[in-house]
Amino acid sequence: MPRLLLLGCGAFGRVHVAALRSLGVAPTVFDPDVAAARATGCTVADSIEAGIAVSDAVIIATPVPTHVPLATAVLRAGRDLFLEKPATETAAESAALAALAEREGRIAQVGLYFRFHPKAQALRRMVAAGEFGALHHLAARFSGVKRARGDSGALLNDAVHFADLLPWIAGETPARVFATLSDPLGRGREDLAVIQLIFPSGLTALIEAGCVLPGRWPDAVVPGAETRKEVIVAGRAALAEVDFAAETFALRRGSHEAAPNGAWLPRHATREECAIPAADPVQVVAAELAAFLEAVRSRRGPEANLRDGALAPARILDAARRSAAEARVVSLTEIA
Helix, strand or coil, X not given: CCCEEEECCCHHHHHHHHHHHHCCCCCEEECCCHHHHHHCCCEEXXXXXXXXXXXXXXXXXXXXXXXXXXXXXXXXCCCEEEEECCCCCCHHHHHHHHHHHHHHCCCEEEECXXXXXXXXXXXXXXXXXXXXXXXXXXXXXXXXECCCXXXXXXXXXXXXXXXXXXXXXXXXXXXXXXXXXECCCCCCCCCEEEEEEECCCCCEEEEEEECECCCCEECCCCCCCEEEEEEEEEECCEEEEEECCCCEEEEEEEEEEECCCCCEEEEECCCEECCCCCCCHHHHXXXXXXXXXXXXXXXXXXXCCHHHHHHHHHHHHHHHHHHHHHCCCEEHHHCC
């Protein structure tokens, strides 16, 4: 079993500790807030450098602006890396980290939570098996009434999840992006983001993210927050609605059919409530970390690597920023 160092003992860092314990792993931890680090009950490193020195692999669950310098130090020290989302603030930073990991021959995995949720995995399997027929639209909402983080806005905190997940489910990379970003709190960050994706096949997708919209369910990670975490998949043969907060997965099979009067009428079966397993944050993160530990053991690169799991969604978010700033559709070919 590799020796693990966890950097960051905030709300999600504590989820990592619980997930590792469920896997029978006891990490060393470090956080500038010594009390937070000690509260985990784990061995506390005296410094980042000391922790890296006695580790084989490092998990970074710190504020976004610290990711690049910390990940660079980890990779240059010859350690494997698990980097929480968003991996970086820009696509250029993700590309540089990916190149560094490849040069150093290190395993590097991005913490893409929803890829490891049973309901998202079920959606992807069904799409790949053709159960939806040709897809025509995806929609995702990651929003609610919650704190506005000091280190990021709606793009990096929330939209990044579905900038990764929707192309992953569809099995297709978007070609163009149109976005509107707004700052309703007046704090200098986008706290409301609406992003439209247009895929080469003609498939469209819509992502809504922000901290100033009505929530529906208590957030499973942040106390006092209300959230919506929902995905819709619409195809010619079926429609699905997944609510990750409520743990529901509703499916309607069927399609519209032409009627003699020229109208097209819906011919869908009764809504099915699919029995896809539920998973709380500790279970999902444990699945992520189990995959990481297996990649470290086998030396086979993870699917959610720095190119597919960091660079690809970062390019979409970079395009969203440019689209909002210039009030136009942006092609991903314009983003390095």
